[in-house]
Amino acid sequence: MTHILDTLGLRTAVEADALTAGAKTFVPVHAGTHDLPVGTLLDALAEDPSLLPPRTGHLGNWEDIAAGRAGPMDFNTAICGGGHGYPLIYGFTRTEADTEGGDEAYQPGSLIDQGKRHVLPLHTWDGTRFVRRDRSAPLFCPLVQAEVDGRLVPLVDLHRQRMEALPGYRFRHWATALTDRAELVTDMLTLLLEQAAAQGRNQAFAELISQAVRADGEVARCRVRPEGSGYLLEDQHYPSARALAEAVMATVHALVDPAAFFARLPGLPPLLPVMSLQLTNVLFALLDMHHPDAPPGPPERPFITHLHWGARAMAGCPPRRHGYLTRRSTVRSLRAVTDPLVEHFEAARPVAFVLLPAQTFMLCPPSTSPRDVELMAGLFARLRAAGPAAAHETTLRWLDGQAELLSPYLRGRFAGGSGVPADGAVREPAVPVEPDGFRALTFRQACGAVAAFEEVLG
Template sequence: MSRRILDELGLASAAHADALAAGDKTFVPVHTGSHDLRIGTLLDLLDRDPTLVPPRTGHLGNWEDIALGRSGPMDFNTAICGAGHGYPLIYGFTRTEADTEGGDEAYQPGSVIQHGRREVMTLRTWDGSAFVRRGRDRPLFCPVVQAEVDGELVPLVDLHWRRMSAIPGFRFRQWAAVVVENSHLVADMLTLLIEQADGTAKQGTRLSELISQVARPDGTVGRCDVVRDGSAYVLEGYRFPSARSLAEAVLELVRALVEPAAFFDRLAGLPPVLPVMSLQLTNVLFGLLHTHRPEDGAEPPESPFITHLHWGARAMAGCPPRRSGYLTRRSTVRSLRALASPLVRHFDEARPLAFVLLPAQTFMLCPPSTSPADIELLQGLLADLRTTDAERAYDITTAWLARHGERLSSYLRGRFRSGSGVPADGTTRPPAVPVEPAGFRDLTFRQACAAVAALEEAYG
């Protein structure tokens, strides 16, 4: 099955499928934005295999206006999840927006946004004896935050999850729930990786690639150092007696996303510092835990390797070659491969992994149904793009923008503005659905990425 998917997409060679099948390679990333794969070819494959649903990793926060197609730069989520090309897999290890940098300004989890209007919530975190109000002077780590609602404290995670679960047509799933469902396996995997980690290794895994940050009950989170001391591990002065105890501590914050009320009930008895699972390990687990087949959890693992399709947005996928995302950077790939290799060697449940990255921003070329003029204009651009090769797609888009760019609506231009998220300017916008302009599916992902990059540079 895994090889068939790559063959149908024309990516078997790029993924080194033979080497994966033989076990000679354990992790190979393939960015479709660097290949001449037709968008329609991928979407047709997904239509033929209803069990294959690539995750679109979004963040905890405000999804109501996203689901209604009026979220500006976040509309690619609507196009993917609303049309069934993927499903929203929610990553909750984020921080509330604040007056200083570092918070999640896209999904703004420290507020409630509806109909373009933002209500800033009162937030509290634990100071060692009580939950105290926190200002907006710094971002707060979402899993340890409570919000005041009608005079009561509600876990911030629970508040947003209830709101998101009430949205019709969107099959939300928590990444943390997938990990908790496989917690025994993940704890075993993490224990092995911790035991094998070497702080100075050039080829193996470093502890910082497993535990990237430390969170405290007061909401602060930041980089950390984990130091091995014999069989024990010391994190910011707190001693974990074994690799297993450190691995179990990592899972505490994961469980906080799934069972937040229970987490807060035991918070006073937890260590004063809690290790945060790294994004590198999270990405490996996306594939090894089969999040691309969300309804097939009881099925045997794919063999002889796993083909994991994943919709990545600005940070993860970018728009190659003008702007690459983090997943395919050489240093990231080295880290991901170093994490995957011992897991594949030691666990029957793990298979070599072909990680096929699908750039979600492709769908930024699909205007909202409320803007027929934009749809007609974009059809003209796509007609120009289909007549040329991918190498010229950026230049053709740039030239087209010089002639027609000012005719695009301010809403569509705003999609490509850097640093923007769900609109909260108080403007009431009607619900809409993203519309594929004629010829959209005939574009290759490489052509679409080049066009989006040109639009980002023009309006960002």
């Protein structure tokens, strides 16, 4: 699939020669730092129906997202509802709580529909039974049950059933992609753990297992270290690298078949390891999640080109605000994970990770705000005239005179820390509209514009 790089003009940026030669095994490229027209990408995706980049959304409330009335989360509507990507649900998140650390964007500990939030009673295991929990601490979603109509339902199942009832959305689940190839993933993790032990550095383990979760659903950073022929996760002993790898997969299986996991819970260790985000990002590419309908097969050669829609944390809005994936420290960790996998597994090849900024679509107003569509088209005309490098400053000047003319809904998209609205306001269903000139913008221009909106309206 390397021809897509020629279409997008990114072959040099991904260091294709180094990937082909195996000199590098992971090279991320952020479209937001390049003058790639948005329309060029969208046309390329439309021409290859087998290629569909994942948009990694979270387990939680998608009803108002699918209805186009989710405020700052409408970029999901534009991408997933518009056919430019598909919702790949990542479930290793935590319920919203009175303290920091929970998922305030998708609010998985509640049900939100038409702007109204119903807080769910949440229960976790106390060692003998499931007990009601308060909201003092975020809880790891795979280990939580919600009380619905007087009975306990796995929180994962509750949201999965609601998502699957939404028409037009092809939800896929990250955990299913891993469990479908559980033997391969377990083998990979076993090798990585053995190599981490041989390296003798704590960071090598943190690149694979970032946290540990207790049976009561509370998560914290953890220390993994070798102990004889086995491993210690804090003070929990695992007799081998494979035993520890299988324990990592236990929490992944909890997202796929939570009822079976809860039935096993009394016999599981009281502390379970949680797969790191670094390893997760590598597996996005190695397990071909950009071809969601393709059966498992040999990897792309000479290297894998993985396109991925990332949002605020992953992609950010360069150059004003960078996401985590392209940080030097993250790239070092990603290569440390990918290097041995490429060396030892036929199923692994070097990776060109093309990061697509989902926030680009925050510039597309809802169909219920035609005045916003007209105003944004005027901004885009100015941006095209000014050139890519001037996008941020041009947008700041435009906002100085035009911001108050935009609808409160569009302005509210850029408020800091906001997620699916739960203010009780009734909003009509809508679809995001691409104003004239939107597809002619480059991703660099779009990121500069979004950054300006956040600076002024956040």
